[in-house]
Amino acid sequence: MPQSFLENRHEISPAVRSKLSPTLPHGLPVVSRLDFLPRLKPQTIFPQPEDPEFWSKLRHIAGHQLRFTEVLKLDRLIAKISPQAAGLKLKLAILSSATTEHLAAGLRVAGARHNMAIEVYTHAYGSALQELNDPESGLAAFHPDVVLIAFPYPHLFGSGALAKTPGSIRDNLAFASRMLQNLRELAFEKFGCAIIQQTILPTQPPLVGNHEFQLPGAPACLTAELNETLRQQSIDQKFAILAIDEAAAADGLAAWHDRALWHRAKQEITPAAGLAYGEMVLQVIDAQRGRTAKCLVLDLDNTLWGGVIGDDGLDGISLGQGSGVGESFVAFQTYAKHLSERGIILAVCSKNDEENALLPFQKHPEMVLRREDISSFVANWTDKASNLRTIAKHLNIGLDALVFCDDNPFEREQVRDAIPEIRVPELPEDPSFWPETLAAAGYFESISLTADDFSRVAQYRLNAERENLKSSSSNIDDYLRNLQMELKWAAADLVNVERITQLINKTNQFNLTTKRYDLAQVQSMMTNPDSLVLSFRLLDRLGDNGIICIVIGHKSGEELLIDSWLMSCRVLGRGVEKATLGVLAAKAAALGVRQLRGRYVPTDKNKMVAEHYENLGFVAAGENIGGETLWSLDLAEYTMPDLFIRLTQVEQ
Amino acid sequence: MTDDEILSKVTAVVRDVVGDDSVVLTMDTSAQDVPGWDSMAHINIIVALEHEFGMKFKTASLEEAKNTGDLVHLIKAG
Incomplete structure (x- = not known):
């Protein structure tokens, strides 16, 4: 599924390619893995600034899997937005020793997707430290809300001799780590801003191979070691991590890094990945601002199991039992269960008779989710948008705290139309890929997990019990005293x-x-x-x-x-x-x-x-x-x- | 694809990248002739062309390319 277009392309002979080229995926390989809407139809009309719904229309377009040139086109329109019309405004500066100007467009488009008008500051090549130290610099005048620090391997470790002794390996790592820490501290001191530290993109090919770990001074090992250090430091030093190394591991390095462009223009991240990069950064910014979701609402039929419980019965639905489809639903339920264990509230919203809807939870041996895992269970024949409002009310959380998963594209569209605040991922047809779609969408990103996160689900369950206690107490004072x-x-x-x-x-x-x-x-x-x-x-x-x-x-x-x-x-x-x-x-x-x-x-x-x-x-x-x-x-x-x-x- | 077909697609890509639908390219047009075709736009154009045509330019041939015609020929050669 997360196929790298760059790699596939080499396997197609020129003759075949010329026939296929109109239908080849021009879209960005990285982006197609996320929860974005499908690609824009060719005749899509981009709104004009005079349009009273300019910003909401731009946001809608930004939600699609945009082609590279569509990102640039949309970005030019975003530049025309009047400051009052857009959502939250945010100033983001990228401090890097690489070229980053080309990433601004993707960041601004991803910003629109997240209802934020992002102003991006990038500095001249190689001047990060001067910008921070000079009170007259462009960066100082810009005064960022967020600073993103993104350094490539070659500028942290140089291209000198291979470090072979434990002492020289330690020195190399300490130098690189100190340099980044210095930038973070300076940025915080100057601007009191939120800091995002990008991990080091693993661009360095192995010198040994499978047994690279036996050469701890090898560039690939130094990269991994420094990334581990950054993660540890982030906990104590309270900065956020942009895990570009993990993105590269999931998508393939080539989806993010084009070696030719590195040599030609010192672009570490290829412009082709600009929107995906922007999306990753915005997910972290959302998390820093507490704008992430709290509750995963699940449909039942063909979402938690294959088939329709009301028609197919307990024996007829597909769940586990060694069938590929059945196992994929078990895996999806397991993912949801793990989310609930880390503090995400689960709810059910299904068009069903309640009795039927509960049956698998009570009787099916392969169900991973139990009734008690679901904090709000709504199964009836009312439309889903109304039921989602009921769920939000019942749980006392905002509609924007809900993520709604439904296999049915019509239901998804109805909910998106009725309640734009609710996040509704565009799920692939095959449920095998749902967990990674949810994961990549970053709905539940959190900068620092607190003890309250782990007990939150239990708290919501206890609240339901309190409600019961309330209805059994004769008056409110008794209840409160109790x-x-x-x-x-x-x-x-x-x-x-x-x-x-x-x-x-x-x-x-x-x-x-x-x-x-x-x-x-x-x-x-x-x-x-x-x-x-x-x-x-x-x-x-x-x-x-x-x-x-x-x-x-x-x-x-x-x-x-x-x-x-x-x-x-x-x-x-x-x-x-x-x-x-x-x-x-x-x-x-x-x-x-x-x-x-x-x-x-x-x-x-x-x-x-x-x-x-x-x-x-x-x-x-x-x-x-x-x-x-x-x-x-x-x-x-x-x-x-x-x-x-x-x-x-x-x-x- | 003929040179003309490729040229018209290249024109569409350049228009999209520089944001100017009035751009007209001939085989002799070079970057300096098109307002907005600066060094960053150039890389964007190359990346967009690679997507559009499902191919990858070689670094050396790109450095030798002097005008649109050279790009068209590189695309044709795959």
Whole structure:
């Protein structure tokens, strides 16, 4: 499936080729492996800037497997977008010793696909360090949000004599590693930006072959060794990895690197792979900003098993049993199960009678997924778009947190049309290739896995149990008392800063201002004595809900401006907001603050908190354009109400 | 394919890459004659032609190519 067009081409004789050429895949080999829509029809009309739906039409085109020249054409149109019309704006600088200017087009087109208007800065050949050091440089004026560091092997290790002694091998590695670390540190120091470190593309052919490892100073071994070092460093030094080495291993080096172009123009990544490269980078950027999905929604018939359970019955569906098709469904279920074990919520959305839909989960011996793996199970005859809304509501997550897998192209199209926020991969016909399609699409990319990720699925399951407890309690106070809640709070919890950043970026509904911060910004607020970054973890008798609430405040004289207040909707209706205010008021008073000032900034998604401050006893303090409301609370008049929540502070 | 057929496809590729549908190429046209056909566009044109025709140019022959006609002949030779 991930065939390399470059390689195949040499096996076709010129005579045959001339006959075949109109139908040969001109598309980019790397891209065809991803979840992109099919190639554009030849008569596709590109929109013009006057079109009121210019940006959404560009985004739609960017979702296809574009030919090389189509990428360039689309990029020229993207340049015409007015800044207000596009989605999120982001400034990306590439620091490299290779030529990278040709990668900008693919990055901008992939950006459109991800609803981001990307501005790309590339510097003159060989001037990365000068650009960073010179306060007058183009890079300094550009002031990037993200810096991508991409160095090729020859510029890290040179072409000198082969390192043969352990000492010289160590020196070579240390030099290269130090050089990259220096660039990362400088970039962070200058711009406080997010950093992406590209691994070293394994361009160096082996000197031995299968037994290359016996020559640890060989270029291929140094490449692998340095890549391992970068991965280890990324954990402690908090930068993201762009695993170009793994992409090359999956697609073949030739799909990414054209040796002739390296020699001709010092392009390490071939322009032909530009869009695939852009897509990879955007997946990492999405992950850095917490824009990745949380839940995989699965169709049933012909998606989790072959055949239709309602027609074919338990014995008639194809699942396992040594048949190729049956085994491919088992493999797909196994992949989904593993995703759930690393923290991705699973849901089912199927047109079926519920009784039939449940049957394989209860009775089929080869089912890998069990009913308890599915956090929301919807099987009925309503249209899928409505059911997907129900699932999102049931799980208390946004529609943009869903990935929907369905074998049926019509259902996919209907869902894409009805709810553009939901990610709907274009699955190949053969289910054997679904796991790698999902993997390559990067929906569930995460820069740093936290302990909360591993327990999230259990938390969603426990929530369902809490719902049951609620319906069995005679009144709400009994229910809350029964829960035996404990709210553990921390100020400037650097240990959990990744999870805190994740929440800041992912929370849309219970979010008063919807401000987004990256890891570096959160760390910097945590260390600022005039800022408060409070985080709250909720425990109850059914288990640990993890960190569920963040409040950020900045002291200004005798006032504390509440910059952000956000909470996971999983814990709504339990009095957590009131307890949170209790902690905030106490911490603010300790800073010498007399008054809290809050702000509600409306978005499409946060209507539920429009009355948040009012409900907590704040008084209205004005209104700004766009429906923004201002609130204040005099601490002298505030006393914490009685709650069913015990408060404890986490010792740092 | 005849030279003319190849030339018309090459013209389409060059138009797409430089973003100018009014570009007209003859066998004698060289890069300097076409606005926008700079060194980066040149590489893009070569990569696009390799895709379009399902072939790969040899580095040495590319360096010797002086005009569109030379490219057409290289494509014809495969």
